[in-house]
Amino acid sequence: MMMEDKKWFKQKKYQITLGIVLLLVFGVGGYAFSLYNSFNSALDNIHEPINKTDKRENDISIKKQDPFSVLLLGVDERANDSGRSDTMIVMTVNPKEESVKMLSIPRDTKTEIVGNGTVEKINHAYARGGAEMAIATVENFLDMPIDYYVKVNMEGFKDIIDTLNGVTVVNDMDLTYKNYHFPKGEIELNGKEALIFSRIRYEDPRGDFGRQIRQKQLIQAVLDKGTNLSSLLKIDDILGNLGDNIKTNFTLTEMLNIQKQYKSLNKSIEQIQFEKGNGGKEAGVWYYYPDANELSEIKQTLKSHLLLK
Template identity: 80%
Template sequence: MNMKEEKWYKKKKFRRIVLGTVLLLLLGIGGYAFSIFKSFNSAIETMHQPIEKTNKRDNDISMQKQDPFSVLMLGVDETANNSGRTDTMILLTVNPKEESVKMLSIPRDTKTEIVGNGTVEKINHAYARGGVEMSIATVEHFLDMPIDYYVKINMEGFKDVIDALNGVTVVNDMDLTYKNDHFPKGEIELNGKKALVFSRIRYEDPRGDFGRQIRQKQIIQAILDKGTNLSSLLKIDDVLGKLGENIKTNFTLKEMLSIQKQYKSLNKNIEQIQFKDGNGGKEAGVWYYYPDETELSEIKQTLKGHLLLK
């Protein structure tokens, strides 16, 4: 072999090594992407739990046409031996053309009619009496508006999602202590167990249920922020698995992809609405929250107007 042939052979060998290395990387990435795709599909299939469409809509809504829609988020304390109650009830109205979201936190102790059960009691009892369907029917009656979608989150199991993300970071606006757990004011790191405690504190906060709603929103936002970090992608299989186990929704995969594609900028324009003018009191030893009727009427009109309803 002369020098020219040897040089050509070495160059060819080098190209084979480079191409082989690139091929292995592509195969590795491709295999990882396929694994993510399989995990994603599996998680969506596990999450998807359809229910009957609301009868408060005259016409079906369309994501493609950018029709406004509503979502009821239910944070549920649920175990294998206990159907649980809703610890959190958050209503979202989404208006794609206005690129806006309105978010209402419904106090869990609100006294109202539990539709389908024939009782008047705390609104968070609706889930224990009749699951997601009764919760939706009760909120629809309470706010006089349709609920198009729901997302149910098992709060007890959701701590596993946070642990799969190696914890979350929040900025605590108030020094709080609950039993053996202390949460100082300022930026704090939380694992799944502590995040669950942090999100549930109520009586130790002078703001009561409203303070807890603020912390729950912080935890949800922290999970979303952490989940979009590159380092979290390495644990995507674990995260997707935990999400599939602890979330149920009637959103289809097509609708989720449509929201991600068309409405991903909406989270920059979220208006938080709260009940401020109501009061509380006890009946037969049970504490209730009584919304101010004028404020409730204004909230109804605001939300219905956002959905372009009369």
Template identity: 50%
Template sequence: MDKKITRTTKRKRMRMKKLILFGSLFVVFIGIAWASTNYYSFKKALVKMNGSEEIKGASNMATSDQTPHSEPFSVLLLGIDERKSDSGRTDTMIVATVNPEIGTIKMLSIPRDSRVDIIGNNTTEKINHAYARGGISMTINTVEHLLSIPIHYYVAVNMEGFLSIIDVVDGIEINNDMDLAHGKYSFPKGKITLNGDEALVFSRIRYEDPRGDFGRQVRQKQLLEALLSEAKNPKILLQLNDIFKVLGDNVKMNFTASQLMDLQKLYGKLDGKIEQLQFENGVGQTIDKYWYYILDEEEVNQVSEELSEHLGV
């Protein structure tokens, strides 16, 4: 009797061990398949993002040899409003300088209506026209001339498509600093949750905000910070395939895979250490029926010196 019980118990234990082993192997297999799929999705997205496909005006844009985890570098962030039958405009233009040694980022928002020399086009007009005239390379040349600093990297984002990533992560929450409304959309003051369509409208509001372009810059920074915050949520691992697809379809840049890994090393060190810069002393002026933001030359020089010092140039 005891022997029978012992044999039965041993058989049950053996079956249990087999089930555990099978289950473990299945989990490992699923894990490997998941990781492989995400790695493939990442590589596929990177090919599309870093220039292997045609990028407007960026055919001659070389990858920078700056090492992001150890050397100061600059990034030009472009939010592009590209619509059918339109050559596109840079709806948002931000210059970010990063100093890994002291662990800080300075971000300068350039008003889209700033009247500047468009380098390579021999015209003086709104800075957001540079992309329409000559794409990313002409935009970079124009910004470098304006600020007298080198631009090492660029990230160009199709805003309408990119903000669909907010739907992938099931919306984002921000603290809205004032009541705003646009068309059928209403954004009350306080904490609000936005989906992709709402975030796109929220990011574009200008005329309904008494701060104009400056208020829009504040909201766009809020959206960026909210998305970065979502990146810390563990559930994002289950959404990587969809996220990589959105990035591949809507983001262009000249970071390589190894440079992106270098950036990842900096993430924790730089988190929350962003200083926001703005041009505030300029004036509005109508010239030949067009409204421009006329930058204050002294303020431009001061900002240029601050960014140059941050980059160590």
């Protein structure tokens, strides 16, 4: 799900700029000024810096088109609850090759939780120590640096969809969850329905892998809906929801450089998934165990894409 979220940021910012220009052309300068202030306020709320990874010998620069990595965390975070990362997607971006590789990590993967001194499900890392512990754990699991992160509160994600008056997706499998039925084919979803659709797990024989497909569909649907003119009229509300539900260590300058230089990268995304592992229970807890050879191959693929040894 993480290149799509980064695309989300880029496209929203592009829409804001276009919206301001249109408003100025029509002489509504006062509203444009208000919108600009909302934009800056949202960026202040979104930006949450963390310590730089110690797996990099040298600093990287998006402006200079250095390859970089991003960890997308889809977090189920509610009041008085630190939450767990239901979605963990690692993306590597190589601007000079004009390519992106995207890996979804099964949430039940058994691994060391770096900084906590335990071996448990990888999605527990966020609950134990927030974004920084999640990043450190993923870095250890894949033996590679994580340069940036984007955290999305999935509970608040429905507010953004409702602001857009719902989204349309093409469901590839007939699914039912309690009183909710999602038939195969094109379906319309409001915010609550989209959230349930993104969380279905046990009712899908593909488990986590099926859920990852649906989450990607929803992100793409939001991007598609957000590019139409009617959404520009709601951009103030969208910005408010973004600021409340998304955190990232990307700076404004880095986001501007991404928007400027990497517009076509979304057309060349290679999806990578774990396919050879297996699952089992330990003391009543279900874990996913990656295949050692497949994990080694994935590590090498991602590191090579980052031009690392």
